[in-house]
Amino acid sequence: MTRFHIFRHGWKVLGAAFVIFLPLIVPEMKVHMATEVLVYCLFAVSFNLLLGYAGLLPFGFAAMFGVGAYAAALMFNHLGGAPLVVVMVVAAASGLVSALMIGAFCVRLGGTYFALLTLAFQMFFYAVALKWRSVTNGDDGIPVMRPELYLPGFGNLSLMNIHNLYWVTLFFVVLGILAAYLFLKTPLGNAVVCMRENEERAAFLGYNTYLTKLTVFSFAGLLAGLAGALYALFQEFVATTAIDANMSFAVVLMTIVGGTGRFSGPIVGAVFFMLFQDWISDITDHWWLYFGILFIVVVMYLEGGVSSLLNTSLIKRLLGRKALE
Amino acid sequence: MSALTLEHIYKDFSGLQVLTDISLEVEEGERHAIIGPNGAGKSTLFNLITGQYKPSQGTIRLMGRDITGRSVHKIARMGLSRSFQVINNFPKMTVFENVQNAIVSRCNKRFNIASFLDRSAKIHQHTEEILHSVGMMEAKDMTATELSYGWQRKLELALALALDPVIVMLDEPMAGLDVEETRGFMELIRSLTHGKTLVVVEHDMDVVFSLADRITVLSYGGILITGSPEEVRASEAVKNAYLGRNAGAAGGK
Numbered sequence: 336m337t338r339f340h341i342f343r344h345g346w347k348v349l350g351a352a353f354v355i356f357l358p359l360i361v362p363e364m365k366v367h368m369a370t371e372v373l374v375y376c377l378f379a380v381s382f383n384l385l386l387g388y389a390g391l392l393p394f395g396f397a398a399m400f401g402v403g404a405y406a407a408a409l410m411f412n413h414l415g416g417a418p419l420v421v422v423m424v425v426a427a428a429s430g431l432v433s434a435l436m437i438g439a440f441c442v443r444l445g446g447t448y449f450a451l452l453t454l455a456f457q458m459f460f461y462a463v464a465l466k467w468r469s470v471t472n473g474d475d476g477i478p479v480m481r482p483e484l485y486l487p488g489f490g491n492l493s494l495m496n497i498h499n500l501y502w503v504t505l506f507f508v509v510l511g512i513l514a515a516y517l518f519l520k521t522p523l524g525n526a527v528v529c530m531r532e533n534e535e536r537a538a539f540l541g542y543n544t545y546l547t548k549l550t551v552f553s554f555a556g557l558l559a560g561l562a563g564a565l566y567a568l569f570q571e572f573v574a575t576t577a578i579d580a581n582m583s584f585a586v587v588l589m590t591i592v593g594g595t596g597r598f599s600g601p602i603v604g605a606v607f608f609m610l611f612q613d614w615i616s617d618i619t620d621h622w623w624l625y626f627g628i629l630f631i632v633v634v635m636y637l638e639g640g641v642s643s644l645l646n647t648s649l650i651k652r653l654l655g656r657k658a659l660e
Numbered sequence: 661m662s663a664l665t666l667e668h669i670y671k672d673f674s675g676l677q678v679l680t681d682i683s684l685e686v687e688e689g690e691r692h693a694i695i696g697p698n699g700a701g702k703s704t705l706f707n708l709i710t711g712q713y714k715p716s717q718g719t720i721r722l723m724g725r726d727i728t729g730r731s732v733h734k735i736a737r738m739g740l741s742r743s744f745q746v747i748n749n750f751p752k753m754t755v756f757e758n759v760q761n762a763i764v765s766r767c768n769k770r771f772n773i774a775s776f777l778d779r780s781a782k783i784h785q786h787t788e789e790i791l792h793s794v795g796m797m798e799a800k801d802m803t804a805t806e807l808s809y810g811w812q813r814k815l816e817l818a819l820a821l822a823l824d825p826v827i828v829m830l831d832e833p834m835a836g837l838d839v840e841e842t843r844g845f846m847e848l849i850r851s852l853t854h855g856k857t858l859v860v861v862e863h864d865m866d867v868v869f870s871l872a873d874r875i876t877v878l879s880y881g882g883i884l885i886t887g888s889p890e891e892v893r894a895s896e897a898v899k900n901a902y903l904g905r906n907a908g909a910a911g912g913k
Binding site: 518521523524528532533535536537539543546550 | 710731741748752753760771776777822
């Protein structure tokens with residue numbers, strides 16, 4: 336083992352420890368923010384399965400996120416006492432089903448048509464959320480009571496405690512991101528990349544391109560639905576903001592700024608997006624303006640996104656190659 | 661049994677008649693060449709057989725099974741694979757990964773999520789076998805775009821063969837190669853397609869006449885003649901329509 340390996344693995348262990356013990360280290364306000372960041376990390380990772388790996392750019396990806404959020408909120412309110420895990424699973428499944436419905440129409444198309452048709456479906460879902468007042472409360476939204484989590488050995492944990500909520504969110508987010516990571520290592524995950532690289536050639540090799548794209552779209556929808564459910568849990572409130580165009584574009588922006596070429600790109604992007612928002616909204620009300628400028632700069636001059644600044648070769652260079660070998 | 665049967669195939673593109681009454685039988689194990697002047701309909705015929713286009717009329721059978729109008733991927737899975745005239749691979753993937761994509765399909769693991777691709781010994785082994793057979797092992801870690809043009813042509817052949825097809829269809833496999841490369845490549849094709857049914861579209865007459873068991877000559881969307889190289893060489897109609905007056909010398913186009 337070279338010193339560089341030790342450095343790299345040590346860095347990973349330290350990072351993991353920081354994420355796990357974060358609530359014990361930072362002030363409570365920051366734990367709130369970190370919990371929200373986690374939710375967006377999962378959302379962005381699921382989005383990048385499409386943009387980065389399948390080569391699909393859905394402008395309306397918040398549809399699945401919103402469906403998951405509403406599904407969770409309705410279950411928390413109407414099925415009091417349903418175990419948290421059940422709610423999460425059902426919310427993720429609702430994301431999957433809505434993705435299947437939308438994807439069945441959209442993945443036949445490519446490029447701009449795909450992007451815009453997903454946006455059209457999302458606007459449709461948004462309109463339903465806005466107008467179906469008897470279920471969704473329209474603009475006013477649905478307040479959510481965080482349930483207690485029964486954990487064998489620990490008894491009932493209150494999720495009103497932000498530390499507990501952070502760890503529960505972390506658990507589901509890590510589970511979701513791990514699922515995405517492992518998915519990409521399977522033959523099906525490889526087939527998804529073939530769709531991005533050369534769909535026509537893949538078809539002539541026997542790949543059913545429609546089903547392959549529908550599968551990854553649905554899987555991404557499942558993870559987005561889970562992220563939406565965690566969002567509902569964190570916000571204690573779900574309204575149309577969970578399913579509107581802003582949410583769709585936010586995930587596009589954070590993923591592209593983070594970098595679509597790496598698995599960690601969207602995670603870096605989500606963290607960066609939230610930190611930047613937190614920092615600059617103290618200074619100005621027009622934070623979207625500044626993020627927009629940043630977005631342009633990244634797209635034009637930083638091909639691999641912000642995450643490319645964190646890669647090991649750069650760290651190597653900064654710390655001096657010799658010192659580490 | 662015929663490996664490939666075309667029965668009265670017609671194809672028109674919104675009124676433009678491209679192929680007229682094409683009937684053709686390719687026997688199992690036969691090397692069949694399709695030639696014809698530019699615009700004769702060779703590529704269209706190729707695309708009809710491989711499922712990219714649907715014929716306006718007629719029936720196409722693969723090993724006796726009707727494949728008319730089936731989708732591209734189903735025809736590929738039934739044992740018909742093709743190469744392309746213009747290089748068509750996975751440009752940013754390595755040579756190994758390119759071939760591996762075909763092997764995954766051949767092993768029916770396209771939708772498998774129960775294993776990791778890089779841990780599958782069977783896929784790894786089959787991929788290396790193909791790379792050995794075309795002599796590309798040394799280039800396996802290069803991306804497809806890094807390859808020289810000649811090697812990209814080889815990769816094109818490797819992708820077609822990796823599916824272990826019943827019928828291999830090669831669309832101008834020598835396109836753009838120089839004389840030296842063409843000779844080597846022809847020997848490679850000859851040895852690798854041994855015992856397989858081969859359908860090839862090619863402009864190089866040296867290749868066509870020395871490789872093919874039978875030749876079909878297309879002209880203006882119809883079949884002029886199907887026969888052995890000797891029969892085709894002797895045909896007055898072919899001389900007039902295509903090869904020019906010195907047909908026997910097998911000159912170029």
